Amino acid sequence: MIQIVESKIEREEIVKSVSSSESGAIVTFDGTVRNHARGKQVTHLHYEAFPEMAAKELEKIRAEAMDRWPLNGMAIVHRIGRMEIDESSVFIAVSAAHRQDAFEACRFAIDTLKTTVPIWKKEHYQDGEVWIEGYGE
Amino acid sequence: MIQIVESKIEREEIVKSVSSSESGAIVTFDGTVRNHARGKQVTHLHYEAFPEMAAKELEKIRAEAMDRWPLNGMAIVHRIGRMEIDESSVFIAVSAAHRQDAFEACRFAIDTLKTTVPIWKKEHYQDGEVWIEGYGE
Amino acid sequence: MRFFASLKDLIGDSELEVQLEEKTSVRDVFHQLESRFPELKKYQPILLVAINLEYANLDAFVSPGDELSLFPPVSGG
Amino acid sequence: MRFFASLKDLIGDSELEVQLEEKTSVRDVFHQLESRFPELKKYQPILLVAINLEYANLDAFVSPGDELSLFPPVSGG
Numbered sequence: 001m002i003q004i005v006e007s008k009i010e011r012e013e014i015v016k017s018v019s020s021s022e023s024g025a026i027v028t029f030d031g032t033v034r035n036h037a038r039g040k041q042v043t044h045l046h047y048e049a050f051p052e053m054a055a056k057e058l059e060k061i062r063a064e065a066m067d068r069w070p071l072n073g074m075a076i077v078h079r080i081g082r083m084e085i086d087e088s089s090v091f092i093a094v095s096a097a098h099r100q101d102a103f104e105a106c107r108f109a110i111d112t113l114k115t116t117v118p119i120w121k122k123e124h125y126q127d128g129e130v131w132i133e134g135y136g137e
Numbered sequence: 138m139i140q141i142v143e144s145k146i147e148r149e150e151i152v153k154s155v156s157s158s159e160s161g162a163i164v165t166f167d168g169t170v171r172n173h174a175r176g177k178q179v180t181h182l183h184y185e186a187f188p189e190m191a192a193k194e195l196e197k198i199r200a201e202a203m204d205r206w207p208l209n210g211m212a213i214v215h216r217i218g219r220m221e222i223d224e225s226s227v228f229i230a231v232s233a234a235h236r237q238d239a240f241e242a243c244r245f246a247i248d249t250l251k252t253t254v255p256i257w258k259k260e261h262y263q264d265g266e267v268w269i270e271g272y273g274e
Numbered sequence: 275m276r277f278f279a280s281l282k283d284l285i286g287d288s289e290l291e292v293q294l295e296e297k298t299s300v301r302d303v304f305h306q307l308e309s310r311f312p313e314l315k316k317y318q319p320i321l322l323v324a325i326n327l328e329y330a331n332l333d334a335f336v337s338p339g340d341e342l343s344l345f346p347p348v349s350g351g
Numbered sequence: 352m353r354f355f356a357s358l359k360d361l362i363g364d365s366e367l368e369v370q371l372e373e374k375t376s377v378r379d380v381f382h383q384l385e386s387r388f389p390e391l392k393k394y395q396p397i398l399l400v401a402i403n404l405e406y407a408n409l410d411a412f413v414s415p416g417d418e419l420s421l422f423p424p425v426s427g428g
Binding site: 168184185186187189190191193215226227247250251252253254255256257258259268269270271272 | 353355356357360397399401404406420422423424425426427428
């Protein structure tokens with residue numbers, strides 16, 4: 001499952017999409033909206049995507065991960081549009097026979113996503129808003 | 138949340154117990170029952186715990202993780218009793234401001250659990266059953 | 275051409291039609307655009323380029339009919 | 352004393368009362384038990400020991416009233 005959605009991310013559904021009787025481990029990463037960033041109070045976020053290309057880049061991440069680690073499944077769902085504090089902007093689920101592979105592939109997926117997938121975050125504060133471009137953390 | 142339960146593990150509830158507005162990442166590990174092990178078809182599993190000591194050791198893992206990484210929350214729930222293929226035997230959820238910390242702490246928790254927490258798995262096959270004692274993988 | 279995030283704000287639109295007579299380097303297209311939008315200059319060192327949904331760089335060539343996209347470093351996740 | 356997993360199966364019970372006159376090493380308790388259950392021998396190199404819910408080793412001492420537990424390497428998760 002590779003999706004770019006505009007509505008709330010349904011975690012349980014995504015986990016189900018990767019689970020299988022051959023799997024001993026499912027590792028998930030859930031990126032949630034923090035109430036502060038860069039020393040400022042964040043009121044909400046807005047994510048914009050280059051949708052066709054983002055979907056393609058997400059597929060590439062999954063293909064590369066499935067190739068590098070013995071996985072049973074990988075799902076990546078990114079939400080775009082307006083998001084409130086505590087809501088999930090991205091959710092990744094990875095299943096594998098062995099946990100080391102699931103951990104490594106999940107981390108690879110989120111690390112790569114943050115540098116290659118054309119999606120941008122705009123942080124909204126009490127007194128304005130800023131496009132975040134590039135990752136420092 | 139540290140729990141040893143006899144009923145189905147409720148993942149969403151455990152994730153909620155660690156989520157907070159300060160968190161940017163939630164990493165979870167879900168250990169699920171595989172349909173084969175040691176070259177044999179597994180029909181189901183049975184887990185037994187030394188309950189008072191297992192709860193204490195789980196608390197120690199959480200305390201050490203909260204001490205070593207800047208986390209917002211960690212929950213560990215282990216199920217005991219009979220479990221079918223695909224069901225979860227253990228679920229760990231970790232929240233942190235930054236994903237690296239959440240990944241490392243979650244992996245530390247499951248790796249440590251598998252060597253220190255007094256819980257044992259009995260694998261049931263078509264033709265018998267075996268206590269698994271110690272971890273090879 | 276397509277633009278995203280702050281580049282879209284700078285251009286004032288998410289799309290722009292550019293007439294090419296033949297194969298042109300992305301760098302040349304960028305410089306033509308820069309003459310209309312001088313603020314683009316500061317993007318040159320960090321700019322990301324895609325041609326037909328695939329990453330490319332300023333030395334790549336675009337032909338008539340190609341879809342060229344310019345955008346800042348990504349920040350999804 | 353308490354036993355778990357295959358050790359419980361071997362002893363045939365999850366608990367056993369052992370009379371101690373005074374501080375005794377776990378090793379001595381284990382050897383007394385081994386004389387009743389010879390199959391215990393093979394557990395000695397891998398045996399895990401807990402006294403009052405804390406890990407200990409064969410050289411630790413137990414006193415009357417302590418809860419001593421013996422079990423094989425764990426396999427939870």
